[in-house]
Amino acid sequence: MRTMVRQLPPPHLKLPHPSASTPSYRFVDVVSQGNQYAGAVGDRLIPAIPGFRTSAAFLTSLSANLRLTDDDLVPSPMSTPPSMRSSTAHHLPPPSPLSVPPSTALASSAELPKSTTTTSTNEPPSNNPELAALPELRTYAATTPADRIAGLKLVADSVAQQRQLTSRELIFHPLHLAALTLVLALVAQYLYASAADLVLVGTTCGGVVMACLAAVRWVCGGYIFHAETINWEWLGDDEVVVVRWGEEVIGALVLGWSEEGGGAKRARGKGARRGLGLVRGWTVQQKYRGKGVGESLLEEAVRVAGERGVKGVEFAEEHANSLRILPAFYNGFLDRRDARAARALEKVASAKGSFGKRR
Template identity: 50%
Template sequence: MARQHFLTLPDHLRTPVVAAVGVGDRIPSIPVFKTSAAFLTSLGANLRISDTYDDYYPSPISTPSLRASRHDSLLPPPSPFAFALSTAMSASNNAPDDHDDLPNEPIDPLADVPELSTFHATSRNDRVAGLKLVADSVAQQRQMASRVLIAHPLNLAVFAVVLAIVAKLVQGSRGWPLVVTTWAGVSMGGLALVRWMTSGYINLAEETQWLEWLGDDTIIVSKWGDEIIGACVVEWVSGDGNGKGNRRKKSMRAQIRAWTVRLKYRGKGIGTGLLEDAVEMVNKKGGDGLDFAYDHAHSDRILKEFYNKPFDRRDQRAYTALQKVTSEKGHFGRRR
């Protein structure tokens, strides 16, 4: 037969175990192959039940105190594993952060922002991109003209009269549902009329986007990253302003044929930068002045004269901006 090994509990563990299980004051030997003394110590601690309130101490994880319903005693304290877990969590919270030893290098918030540059476009791709930007700005005038037609007081009054006449003619036969439907049809017809009246700006844009329109004129562009966001077309004319071809060195002026910035970048000083670069170019070449050409790309008017006040105010703001730049940066007539 195989030989059995017996292990007797120590004296300080017998009483708690006996009190817990109610077996007597001696525990028979337990046959085992190999038993850990640490396991028995943990078992004895878990089976100990306190008889008085003073012997109980709360759990470190804020376990609420509960009393037994029948014997008026408290629940046993938590397992030693709870103490080990609490100690490990406390140690991890108090441990120094590994990242504290790293040097605090300053982060540049503009590291990923593309560079904005303004230069004279010489390559075909840059010239075509600047010319397309000018054509887009010409086509955008259609939206402005449409808003003018829709919001003009005279047009609103005429539209209200038409709706009233329609309501009077239709209401008596079939009631308000037919009136509302007819009003919707009249509104759609009015929008179609506005679209037709402003379609001329699309034709102007198509004429502007060809390189023949640009010719040999200088085009200054603002480039943000890989995108052309601003363009200014400058031509040289004779001093009396009679056009190209009569270029006398003693009297030459520069004129701006187009000046625009992409819609979402307007109001950020990019247009002013284009004008400053144009003035600097005229200064270097000894030109006698710089102003807007009479027939610049945005000078054509498709609507009647009394609809063009917003366009005239826009041109006036452009003239004012150019005068401000020329008064601050311009040194015309001084050839270098």
């Protein structure tokens, strides 16, 4: 935008024409561009106002420095396509990536080896120390005595753990807690007469609680004796499937055969499938449960049973954890656990097995 500014000389300056009786006024056009202001206005204004000479010279120098030529418009080698990069591009000294000469820096991806253009960033590196430190997880049919002993020991431990489960069920059963509270209340009412009887009441109630815990331990002790019967004689010639995590066996499954099935009857004919595969024991260490280890055991058992040519796989009626010491009223949680195991085996057999596809 152009504006008309009236310029008056400072009062301490003399007029250029002494003969003039009245001061003269000079109208100039002021523009926003520095170079026009210095070139057009400065030439006429500087003789009249000497103090403005320094500002005009600064604007003139600034205009010259801000003027760009075609030689200065060099494309950036980082953001410019290779085909449009000029040979005059300035390359930084090493170790900058721009220190590569243009002849080698403009190599197309087609000239590179396939390994550099098809590498996937989603694949973990093979030399990752964290992955290399993880132990190997394997599921296989045990053939060595050491693996069979480790698997048999896990099955025996699972039987012994039933003592803890049934003890917890007896202690925290609502009816038992109510009965114990009633007994302690009767003892306290019978023995308490004054404040001096508090010690007697406390020791008597503690004795009653200890007697109840000892009774629970005695009742559930049958599982310990049953766990001791899980030995080589109990195993016989059955298959033992184990899951090994590094050097530790963390899961085991004992697979037996019905009287009509097994390897002895397999030679009767090609494709003959008689009898059933019977799961006699199935367990995983407590800290590894819920992580898919038990399912891998069932899958391996189904595979081994398929190789034997049997009709199917199911849990044996008298498997290792089928013993019930307490009355049926207290065994509901054990029965529900066996039902879940049977459903899991049926699901794996229908998904991974090929028993119904053969004729």
